[in-house]
Amino acid sequence: MLLTLFSNPLMAQRLVCNHQVSGSVVDLDGQPLPGATVWVEALKQGAVSEIDGSFLLKALCLEKYVLHVKFVGYDDEVITLDVASQKNLVIKLTPNVNVLHDVVIEGDHAQQHNLSQSVSVLSSETINANRGKSLGEMVAQLPGVRVLMTGPAIFKPVIHGLHSQRILVLNNGIRQDGQQWGIEHAPEIDPFVASEIEVVKGAETVRYGADAMGGVVIINAPPLTETGSIGGELNLGLMSNGRMGVFSGMLEGGFNKSQRWSWRLQSSVKKGGDFHARDYNLSNTGVEELNFSGAIGYKKDDTKAEIYMSSFNTELGILRSAHTGNLDDLQNSIEQGEPWYVADFTYAIDNPRQKINHHLLKVSASKKIASWGKLDFLYGGQINRRKEYDIRRAGRNDKPALSMELFSNVVDIALEHGNGKLTGNTGINGTFKNNNNVPGTGIDPLIPNYNQYTGGIFWMEKLRLRHWLIEAGVRFDYQYLQVLMYVDNTNLIKPEFNFKYASGTLGAAYYFNDRLRLSSNLGLATRPPHVSELYSNGLHHGTASIEEGLMYRDGNLITDQTAIKTEFSKKWITTLQWAKQNVSMEVTAYTNWIDNFVYLRPYTTRLTIRGYFPVFQYQQTNAWLAGSDFSLNWQVTEKISYKAKVSYLYARDVSNRDVLPFMPPAQVENRLSYTWPTVGKLQNVYVGISIPVVLRQYHAPVTVYPKDVPEYDGNKVFDFMPPPDGYVLVNIEAGTNVPVGKRQLTIGFSADNLGNVSYRNYMNRLRYYADDVGRNFSLRLKYDLHAH
Amino acid sequence: MNRNQVITFVRSFILITFTLALIIQFSSCSEDPEPTNEEELITTVIIDLIPTSGGDDIQLKFYDADGSGAGTPVITPAVAQFVSGKVYEAQVTLLNEEAGEDITEEIDEEKNDHLFCFTPTNTNVTIGYSDEDDNGRPIGLSTYWTVGDAGEAGSVKVTLRHQPGTKDGSCPGTGDTDVEVTFPVQVVE
Numbered sequence: 001m002l003l004t005l006f007s008n009p010l011m012a013q014r015l016v017c018n019h020q021v022s023g024s025v026v027d028l029d030g031q032p033l034p035g036a037t038v039w040v041e042a043l044k045q046g047a048v049s050e051i052d053g054s055f056l057l058k059a060l061c062l063e064k065y066v067l068h069v070k071f072v073g074y075d076d077e078v079i080t081l082d083v084a085s086q087k088n089l090v091i092k093l094t095p096n097v098n099v100l101h102d103v104v105i106e107g108d109h110a111q112q113h114n115l116s117q118s119v120s121v122l123s124s125e126t127i128n129a130n131r132g133k134s135l136g137e138m139v140a141q142l143p144g145v146r147v148l149m150t151g152p153a154i155f156k157p158v159i160h161g162l163h164s165q166r167i168l169v170l171n172n173g174i175r176q177d178g179q180q181w182g183i184e185h186a187p188e189i190d191p192f193v194a195s196e197i198e199v200v201k202g203a204e205t206v207r208y209g210a211d212a213m214g215g216v217v218i219i220n221a222p223p224l225t226e227t228g229s230i231g232g233e234l235n236l237g238l239m240s241n242g243r244m245g246v247f248s249g250m251l252e253g254g255f256n257k258s259q260r261w262s263w264r265l266q267s268s269v270k271k272g273g274d275f276h277a278r279d280y281n282l283s284n285t286g287v288e289e290l291n292f293s294g295a296i297g298y299k300k301d302d303t304k305a306e307i308y309m310s311s312f313n314t315e316l317g318i319l320r321s322a323h324t325g326n327l328d329d330l331q332n333s334i335e336q337g338e339p340w341y342v343a344d345f346t347y348a349i350d351n352p353r354q355k356i357n358h359h360l361l362k363v364s365a366s367k368k369i370a371s372w373g374k375l376d377f378l379y380g381g382q383i384n385r386r387k388e389y390d391i392r393r394a395g396r397n398d399k400p401a402l403s404m405e406l407f408s409n410v411v412d413i414a415l416e417h418g419n420g421k422l423t424g425n426t427g428i429n430g431t432f433k434n435n436n437n438v439p440g441t442g443i444d445p446l447i448p449n450y451n452q453y454t455g456g457i458f459w460m461e462k463l464r465l466r467h468w469l470i471e472a473g474v475r476f477d478y479q480y481l482q483v484l485m486y487v488d489n490t491n492l493i494k495p496e497f498n499f500k501y502a503s504g505t506l507g508a509a510y511y512f513n514d515r516l517r518l519s520s521n522l523g524l525a526t527r528p529p530h531v532s533e534l535y536s537n538g539l540h541h542g543t544a545s546i547e548e549g550l551m552y553r554d555g556n557l558i559t560d561q562t563a564i565k566t567e568f569s570k571k572w573i574t575t576l577q578w579a580k581q582n583v584s585m586e587v588t589a590y591t592n593w594i595d596n597f598v599y600l601r602p603y604t605t606r607l608t609i610r611g612y613f614p615v616f617q618y619q620q621t622n623a624w625l626a627g628s629d630f631s632l633n634w635q636v637t638e639k640i641s642y643k644a645k646v647s648y649l650y651a652r653d654v655s656n657r658d659v660l661p662f663m664p665p666a667q668v669e670n671r672l673s674y675t676w677p678t679v680g681k682l683q684n685v686y687v688g689i690s691i692p693v694v695l696r697q698y699h700a701p702v703t704v705y706p707k708d709v710p711e712y713d714g715n716k717v718f719d720f721m722p723p724p725d726g727y728v729l730v731n732i733e734a735g736t737n738v739p740v741g742k743r744q745l746t747i748g749f750s751a752d753n754l755g756n757v758s759y760r761n762y763m764n765r766l767r768y769y770a771d772d773v774g775r776n777f778s779l780r781l782k783y784d785l786h787a788h
Numbered sequence: 789m790n791r792n793q794v795i796t797f798v799r800s801f802i803l804i805t806f807t808l809a810l811i812i813q814f815s816s817c818s819e820d821p822e823p824t825n826e827e828e829l830i831t832t833v834i835i836d837l838i839p840t841s842g843g844d845d846i847q848l849k850f851y852d853a854d855g856s857g858a859g860t861p862v863i864t865p866a867v868a869q870f871v872s873g874k875v876y877e878a879q880v881t882l883l884n885e886e887a888g889e890d891i892t893e894e895i896d897e898e899k900n901d902h903l904f905c906f907t908p909t910n911t912n913v914t915i916g917y918s919d920e921d922d923n924g925r926p927i928g929l930s931t932y933w934t935v936g937d938a939g940e941a942g943s944v945k946v947t948l949r950h951q952p953g954t955k956d957g958s959c960p961g962t963g964d965t966d967v968e969v970t971f972p973v974q975v976v977e
Contacts, residue, residue, distance in 0.1 A: 325963075325964035393895075396828070442827035443826065443827075444826060445821075487821050589882060606856070609967055
């Protein structure tokens with residue numbers, strides 16, 4: 001058996017490598033495309049299409065090859081060529097509007113979002129240059145995307161001012177179902193699985209449901225190998241600040257040289273100790289991570305199937321000084337201007353700390369069905385365990401103060417249909433979530449147990465004309481929510497909610513020519529309040545505040561649901577993209593009216609046995625968010641390149657004539673780099689400098705110092721200290737590729753906050769207690785195991 | 789491809805999906821939650837004061853049943869009356885009346901990490917420590933209150949500082965606050 005598989009027939013075929021395949025490259029209308037490259041990766045040879053689009057591949061063996069077809073202005077096409085059965089190959093390329101290629105995304109991932117949306121992509125190069133950072137920190141480099149921080153290790157993406165349950169993170173095609181409701185809960189994802197990260201900055205609720213109201217962070221893993229040969233990569237990152245080390249390894253291949261089955265295994269490990277600001281250690285900010293993922297894929301003709309599993313496990317410390325008992329403690333921290341607890345550097349993680357495990361199982365399959373289109377099935381199961389440990393009395397430090405388990409199931413069935421000018425996507429999906437507080441914390445749960453069932457149905461169509469692209473979509477959802485909780489610790493109640501809601505999108509893009517594209521999208525999105533917004537109840541040690549949900553009035557539970565409304569967002573976003581050979585530019589402007597916007601607002605001060613506390617309640621208001629992003633990429637000369645980006649957001653609570661808290665201030669960033677294509681044996685040697693400038697938040701809430709809170713009788717949203725001043729950082733970087741035999745080693749070096757500036761960031765929840773991190777040197781090595 | 793293949797494909801997928809969904813569903817059945825035993829809660833602060841040279845005892849009491857909940861705390865007496873010239877021996881008691889626990893024992897066991905601070909405002913009462921921990925630093929469970937001249941009503945703020953590993957005996961020092969209550973007091977002739 002083995003003999004037949006491995007030796008004779010194959011070897012015999014291989015010996016006769018004189019086959020030829022001719023073909024032609026054409027556009028969607030069948031017009032020939034001269035000058036396109038048809039590359040046979042396995043043989044390291046290729047052909048260029050003639051004036052009539054024709055090409056000829058020679059010296060082929062009688063087997064299957066993967067062809068890469070490239071032509072400027074068109075999407076790259078990867079196809080499998082079976083020499084035995086193919087004599088005249090016609091390759092159709094889809095235009096991507098010439099030099100807009102880098103900024104317009106219409107390729108493989110087009111089904112993941114509307115094409116009229118504003119989308120930014122973090123390329124694999126940028127991801128590689130930032131290895132070791134967390135997901136949130138990485139995406140914050142994109143224009144319009146910022147990050148809400150809780151110390152140096154917890155980063156939540158903020159898109160155009162919205163975050164948490166309004167942002168969907170799509171991990172390998174599966175919606176991430178973690179405990180995203182908390183501001184100090186970062187996405188539970190290992191960024192090493194990503195080869196590319198896309199951020200959609202408008203509402204994508206039609207495709208993904210309510211969570212995508214503020215945008216989507218799409219994490220794309222590289223496709224499984226198609227060649228069947230073993231490959232992989234190793235990554236090592238070392239950072240001086242926090243004395244952190246990160247290592248990751250990935251291995252992939254096929255089974256028995258079969259082109260049908262392929263697999264990938266990946267793991268990463270991270271360990272860091274206390275970070276430091278310019279003047280002191282940020283004690284108890286260490287982090288540990290251990291992650292695994294694995295995938296098995298099957299591909300035959302038009303059928304694809306994949307099983308993907310991943311496990312994310314982390315433990316991280318929260319700045320010791322940020323644990324406050326009451327307003328007096330907070331007042332002291334603000335007055336002192338530096339953390340009261342500073343100890344020598346340590347890798348040890350003490351309380352307060354978080355311990356999180358997130359496990360994912362995904363099964364997906366797709367099949368092209370002749371007259372129907374492409375049918376996609378997706379199932380995702382997730383288990384999220386979150387434990388938070390506090391500083392407690394009487395040996396209770398090893399008992400979590402909060403312990404929750406979330407089980408989530410998602411089934412998604414979609415049919416991509418149509419071809420040519422009119423294409424569409426329609427489908428249904430269902431989710432079931434079950435969240436339990438694990439008993440034994442000795443503390444009343446912050447949010448109650450719940451069961452949540454959601455069912456949705458959607459329909460989207462795209463029409464492509466010569467200069468136009470028009471798209472529209474609509475979605476209907478039904479959500480049943482059952483909450484299980486105790487009143488006064490004696491009566492078990494099970495309030496039920498039924499939400500029915502709809503979303504819609506309408507968008508268009510106009511291609512003036514191959515250099516200019518204008519796109520505009522109107523997204524209407526509805527989102528029922530999350531359990532945390534309905535039933536949160538408890539003391540927040542990080543901000544010395546009591547937080548209460550929408551279902552409380554003056555601290556008491558209510559049963560009347562009529563006051564609860566779904567959030568309704570109307571976001572209109574317009575993007576103008578212009579590009580020529582060496583310059584590309586993009587301007588985005590948006591305006592977002594959100595009715596019944598849920599947010600925390602202080603409404604009273606309460607005396608407890610720990611002293612006075614401000615009470616923040618989730619309330620609904622009408623909000624307006626508007627802003628603009630700008631980015632420029634300029635290849636000044638062959639070696640010098642310049643990049644700039646600017647983000648500005650203005651946010652307002654319209655009903656209360658007030659500002660909205662935690663909205664990112666304006667930011668400008670300039671980056672200049674110099675590249676030598678080769679220096680001796682080294683390739684792609686570069687040095688660069690980037691200078692982010694973050695302005696003060698001039699539309700911050702009024703300041704009421706903690707000591708003044710008990711006397712404060714205003715009705716404005718307040719903050720405990722004035723917004724920090726703006727700051728300027730200087731970051732430098734350098735890197736190169738070193739050929740090592742047939743393989744490649746990539747070396748990168750960077751210094752962030754080179755001037756070791758001491759600053760505080762308005763978007764960091766620990767700014768009441770300590771400065772942000774100081775200078776950090778990083779060294780990154782990547783060794784590619786694939787032979788080149 | 790033919791119709792049968794499509795049906796087989798769809799069928800096998802649905803089978804796999806539902807098997808997996810069932811497995812996960814099985815492990816996550818939504819049972820009723822258990823009521824929480826709030827261990828950390830302190831509902832009551834009592835300070836018993838006995839004059840060393842005879843006279844009326846004083847009991848200061850702060851009671852709040854529901855932790856961070858909306859219930860209004862009860863402070864008694866409305867204004868405690870200290871007699872000018874006397875010295876009172878004071879003893880602090882902390883209770884969790886919801887669970888029927890005496891928290892004072894917890895504090896005493898962790899005396900090296902805890903410190904009571906007393907802050908008189910607008911009143912002639914001076915408070916001194918009469919206990920110490922294993923490191924010779926004050927705790928504040930036992931104190932003596934020296935009363936000076938009579939005057940208007942003022943207050944004494946009592947704070948319990950939790951300072952694991954960082955206690956140096958100074959007030960307020962490091963750490964965070966577990967208790968902060970303010971008693972209205974007045975010195976009378």
